[in-house]
Structure formats: C-alpha cells, structure tokens
Amino acid sequence: MADEKCVLVGQSGGPTAAINSSLAGVIAAGILEGARVEGMRYGIQGFLDGKHVRLDEAFASRVDLDLLRNTPASWLGSCRYKLPEPAADQAVYQRLFNRFEEVGASAVLYIGGNDSMDTIAKLAAYGSQTGSDIRFIGVPKTIDNDLVGTDHTPGYGSAARFVATAMNELAYDADVYNLKSVSFVEIMGRDAGWLTASCALALVEPDLVLLPEVPLEEDRLIERIAEALEHKNTVMVGVSEGVRTPDGTLICERATPGAGTDEFGHLAMLSGASRYLAALTKQRLGCKTRAIELSTLQRCASYVASRVDLNEAYDLGHAAVEAAFAGETGKMCAVERVSDSPYEAHTKLVDVASVANQVRNVPSEWISADGMGVGEELIAYMRPLVGELPAQLAQLD
C-alpha cells in the first residue's frame, strides 16, 4: 500500500449547506490525482469504530458529484468528538494511526470548524513526532464564521443568505396589519455575531441587530424600540442566541417576564433570547410582539445557498488535496480576500495550529456606535459572500 495515493476525508461538527461541496472538491481532486478516496463515516469517531466508505467509486459519475455539491448537511455523517492531548492519552492516537494504515491513507483531510482544526493540528503534531509520512490538512467549515486565519468560512455565506432572505420575508409578513408590533428573530452563533449580522442585508433593513459581542442593556433596548415605534408600525430586531446582559448572563437562560400567554395561546413561561425579549417588550411597551427562532433551518437551506459559498467550499476541498500531495501537512486551506467589489479572493495555506481553539469575533469598529447595529464595513464584507437576494417589491409606506 505504501506508494499508493490515498486520500482519507472526514466531516465534523454541525451540518451546513456547503460542507458537501468541500467533500465534492476533495473527491474530484483525488480522482484527478489518481488517488483512492476514502471517507470516514461519522467523523473520527465513526472511523475509529471501523466505518469508512469508498468515495471515488460512490461518486464516479460527474452527475452525482455535481448533486453532492448542492446537497446540504454532512453526506458522510458527522461527530462531535475532541481528541485528547497526546500526552494524556496516547492510545487513541495509536488506534487512529493504525486505522490510517489499515486504509492506506497518505493524506488525511478533515472538514469542520474549530474542533476539527484542533484535531488536524494534534494529528499532524503526533504524526511528525512519530515519523509518520501521512499529511494532515484541514478544510474550514462553519456557519459561525468564527475561525481565525481565513477571511471567512464555507457555510457562512449560505446560512447568511438564508438569514437575510428570511429576515426580509418576516418583515413583509409582520407589516400587514395597521398596528404596532415588534418581531425578534433569533439567529445562531453563541460567541460570534457574524451570522446574526447578516440579517442586516435584508432589503427591508432590520431596525436593531443585537450581537453577542455587545452586552445588552435592556432599558436602552426598550428605549430604542419605543423611539422606532414612534414613526413606524413594524420594528424588526435580529438577535443572536448568545446575547448577554452586562453581568454576563445569557439572555436565553433568563426566565421570561410575565406569565401570560403569547399570541398563539402558548404559555409564556418560555426561554430563549427572542422569547425573553418579546415577553419583556410586551410587558414594558404593551404592544404586540413576536419571537421567531430560525432554528436549524438556517444551517441547511440549500434552496437559498450562496453560489460564491458553494464554489469556494469546493475550491478549498480541491486545494486541500493538492496541498497534501505537494507535501504540505499541519495546514488549513484558507480564503484570502483581494477585493470586495468586484469580489476577488484566492485560497492560501495557514498553519492549522494557529487556527485551532481561537474564536474570531466581529471587530468592534464594524459594529455601529450604539452597539445595536451593523457598520458599513461589515455590510461590504458580507455582501459578496451572500450574493444577490431574491428580488422583491418594496412595501407601501
């Protein structure tokens, strides 16, 4: 097996609309390199349990590979598994490297977020310590867009396109009655506000955008909502699930004020950031409020996927295979942006150890001065990743 080329690839962490496009890029590049392409089922964890699948055969047809580029979620299955430190548990590394040998892997690629880059960093370090000639390359993926070392991450643009589209349609929906109402739309991203910020791309701009980077002062929020309601009927607020009060408490974990029932007659003893703020606003301002969680819909909405996102995801998977066969190891394939408009970017390699276990937040200078909106630089940054939204007519008024 020694001189046979074999790419082993896994997917890890939460699903996205673009992670399979990266997988398609890996398979296509592997086939081009004349390599066998094996896939880990359910990530490192499933692979340790003996689960893998021959991908160059499963996707020998170009039609199937093109379908895979547009298929949401993780075709190989995923896991949430953090490798221990090699010093703490060598056994799992020995088992893994035995498995790598068993399938004859000459390159191991892992598509995922922070934990996946940590996995690649640890494997590369262990491999170099033990004299293994297997190459380890990471391919970024997360809707949170919170990896350092790359301009952005695949999966983000498509999730952001769903969020912006949904925000727009929810604004249309909320505005049909001649009454005052406030809608809170809850968006994923516990620590970083990139995805929440994307709601600002809606054609009907949201009035307020609450990011986890900015501690939320409730009184100030209510004030701002009251001001907005003075000159319009419908106030739209995008809110991150990770918003915290100044004392560090997650809003989504606070008990909901009041014990009435919401508009659907549901009991209002609910939690979650949007439900909490909807109940608070209703209690304080007495107007109609609504809480909408975009939930897991925002991860896998391939029908509004961003073309740029899917293409870049594919390119990064492709580049990872090329890097491995060019002798690179311990790297992550990243995106470097050349310009916003026209959008231009290329792939590059960064040291994966410098990426793992770091979180990239929205910089404070990209957040509006009052902390409840998105600055123009951030809009310019996001727009090319999301692409054009479905065209719609502006509402009357």
Place this chain on the structure above:
Amino acid sequence: MADEKCVLVGQSGGPTAAINSSLAGVIAAGILEGARVEGMRYGIQGFLDGKHVRLDEAFASRVDLDLLRNTPASWLGSCRYKLPEPAADQAVYQRLFNRFEEVGASAVLYIGGNDSMDTIAKLAAYGSQTGSDIRFIGVPKTIDNDLVGTDHTPGYGSAARFVATAMNELAYDADVYNLKSVSFVEIMGRDAGWLTASCALALVEPDLVLLPEVPLEEDRLIERIAEALEHKNTVMVGVSEGVRTPDGTLICERATPGAGTDEFGHLAMLSGASRYLAALTKQRLGCKTRAIELSTLQRCASYVASRVDLNEAYDLGHAAVEAAFAGETGKMCAVERVSDSPYEAHTKLVDVASVANQVRNVPSEWISADGMGVGEELIAYMRPLVGELPAQLAQLD
C-alpha cells in the same frame, strides 16, 4: 361617477406568498377593462377609516406588476375584522356603502379566507336588499386550504412547497450524527391538516404526520416512534399546531412534561405542540429530541413559492374582475380541478354564501389507517399544487 368603471379591491386575513399575485391579476384585468382600480388600505377597516390608494396608477408599469406577482405578504395591508350581521348593526353598512360611493366603486373585490368570504356574502346581501348595483366578488386566499367550494386555495401551494422543502432539509440536518433522535416539526393550521400534510412531500419522507383531524393518543405515538427507532437513527414527525388529545385538549396548551433543559440549555417549561411532544418523547424514550416551529416563515417564503400557485392566484384575481363586469355578484372565484396528472384546472364561480363560515377538513379516507400518515390520494392531490422540489442527493444509508 355613475357610469365610470371602478374596481375597489381589498386584502384581508393573514399574509401569504400568493395574495399579491391575486392583487396583480385584479389590477391587470381592471386596466384591461378600462377601469379605475382602487385599493383598500388595511382591508375594510382601513377603508372605513378613509384609507385607499389608486392601484392602476401605482402599477401602470408592467415591470412593477410582475414584481407584485412575486412579492409575499399583503401589499395593501390587511385586517382581521368581521362585519356584524346587518340586522345587528346597519350603521357600519351605511358607512361602507357611502365610502363605496365616494370612491365610485362599481365592483368590490375582497381577497381572503373564510372571514373575507363572509364579508363579501354580507355585503352582497345588503347591496341587493338596498338596490345597490355594486357587484361583490370574493377571491379565495389561505395557506390553510380550508375553504369549501374550491379544489384548493391560493397561498396553499406555496406554503406547502416551503413546508415540504424545509421538512426535507431538516431531515438531512437531523441525520448527520450516529445517534437516535426524534424531530418534531410544527406546522400551521389550527383546524385543518392540509398544510401539515404537505410535509409528506419531502424527498426524505417523514415517519409520522399528525393532523388536527385525528385525536392523538400519546401512548400509541410513543410506541410508533420507538418502533421506528429500532431500524433507523432519525425519526421525523410533522405535527400540526392544532393537534388535540382524545378529550379535546389542544396539545400546544399542555404544560411540558419534565422540568429539565432542552438541547440548547433553554428552560423546558415551554409549550407549543412540537415542544410538548419533544419533551414527552425525551421523557419516555430517553433519546435526543428537537422541536422546530416553522412559524411565520411558512406564510411568506416567496423564494420557494409554487409557480402553479402564483399563476392560479393571478388568474383568480383576473377572473373576479371579469365576473364582476359580466354582472355577477355574491360569488367567489374558485378552482375546479380536471385532472391530477397532467395537472389541469380552470376557474369557476360559486355562491359565496355557501362558502362563508365553513371549514373543509382533510377527508378521513385520505389519512392513513393508523391516523399518523398521509394516504396516496392526498399525495396525488397535493403534488401538482406544490410542483417539483429543489433536487437533492439522497443521504447515505
């Protein structure tokens, strides 16, 4: 003003992806007939308050009219206002007919659901009693698809297309980990299960579909879920917000069993049909569960709107104007289906008084024998209204 042609049109009830397409049909037909077209702002209620807008001028450009066809929500604004019985309150009728005269309306059209057809029926009856020569025509619209007298209602096909698409992508999303999980996807429709049934069109078919037409026996549901989990990882359940227990209690109003926290760390003292069932299933079976409310997203998702739906909505608006100028009054424009495959249908007129205040439920012979699924006739009924879903690759396994 007497011999000038003037169409006055209003929109009422909840927004949909197709109601503006009906409005576009009304405007186009009005212009074609050489009529002035006036729109009520915020339905009958806003109109009574003096609010109306000149539509043939606002949409003189064909480009704007085409945009309107694809714009979700209610461009004119809406209201939820039920006209009193004429016997109980003549004054409001006198005010309304004065307003009709003020704008010079020769035809009054109302686009909406059950209450809107009730409005048209009452206005037509009052008009004929008082010798008015204004014609009154209803144009159906409701995502609930629960109007009698028509094969289906505009708005339904598009909402159903969103529901089926979302159900599919949620199934992809839920299936990435190698563990047992049950997802409950909550769909609108308090009394009729048409929209909930549409989740059965997902390419990855849901395992169970719970309609409001069938009382839910919780023990039997848990049994069925346990059976399904024996041979698969991921169980998907579509559940109507209107599901009731055999004693008639709405499930969404029951307190959620257990007092733990859900997967996101939220307090579990929640309600809502999906949250209740997710908590119940977790308590009984100990597996991972998830509750997802499609919420108002399902009403206005124009990016997955059904082409057939938008076209039919337009045609019904168009036909309503023609009917009015042909001398008809007290009618609703309806759809009569000729065949399922190839799909063929045409518009017809029905007596609006026979439509108002009735609910059309899913017939029991279209529900599977065990009461937790959708029969083939219902699939054949829904499929042409929804159209092809975005193509995707089947998951491994």
